[in-house]
Amino acid sequence: MYIVTSFIRDYNTEIILGMAALSLILLIFNVSLSIKLSRVTKRRNARLENGQVGDLVDSITGLSNAVQVVQDKINEISIRQDEQGRTLDLCVKRVGLVKFDAFEDVGGEQSFAVAFMDSHDNGVILSSLYGRQDSRTYIKGITNGAGERELSEDEQRALKAARGSAV
Numbered sequence: 001m002y003i004v005t006s007f008i009r010d011y012n013t014e015i016i017l018g019m020a021a022l023s024l025i026l027l028i029f030n031v032s033l034s035i036k037l038s039r040v041t042k043r044r045n046a047r048l049e050n051g052q053v054g055d056l057v058d059s060i061t062g063l064s065n066a067v068q069v070v071q072d073k074i075n076e077i078s079i080r081q082d083e084q085g086r087t088l089d090l091c092v093k094r095v096g097l098v099k100f101d102a103f104e105d106v107g108g109e110q111s112f113a114v115a116f117m118d119s120h121d122n123g124v125i126l127s128s129l130y131g132r133q134d135s136r137t138y139i140k141g142i143t144n145g146a147g148e149r150e151l152s153e154d155e156q157r158a159l160k161a162a163r164g165s166a167v
Contacts, residue, residue, distance in 0.1 A: 102131065
């Protein structure tokens with residue numbers, strides 16, 4: 001203990017100057033932090049009315065509610081999109097057209113067979129046979145890519161063309 005007291009007695013001026021310098025540095029640091037805190041407080045008060053913490057909580061609650069409303073809308077849109085996708089699967093997506101001469105005495109390929117199918121290969125084939133004296137139109141159902149009745153060669157070509165196309 002004697003050594004410590006003699007050290008302090010011998011160097012008391014240097015110790016006091018060191019403590020004064022340290023106090024000055026801490027004072028400058030404290031003032032700097034106070035200025036920064038003041039700026040943050042001013043910005044917060046500028047954003048919130050009256051600078052009350054309750055306003056901040058209300059603001060966060062409002063934003064949370066708004067996010068929930070947006071999430072609910074996204075879920076609703078997703079459900080509707082799924083429903084529309086299922087509906088679109090049942091729409092005509094494939095069309096195949098074949099023109100031909102139904103009779104030897106009529107040229108110009110004025111007869112035709114056209115196949116309309118959805119994405120599940122269901123639909124119809126519409127055939128029109130054009131002759132000099134009369135014209136006939138037929139329709140046959142298509143289920144899973146096969147005719148419900150026997151298909152002519154031209155109707156089969158229209159069905160094959162429809163399978164190779166996508167509207």
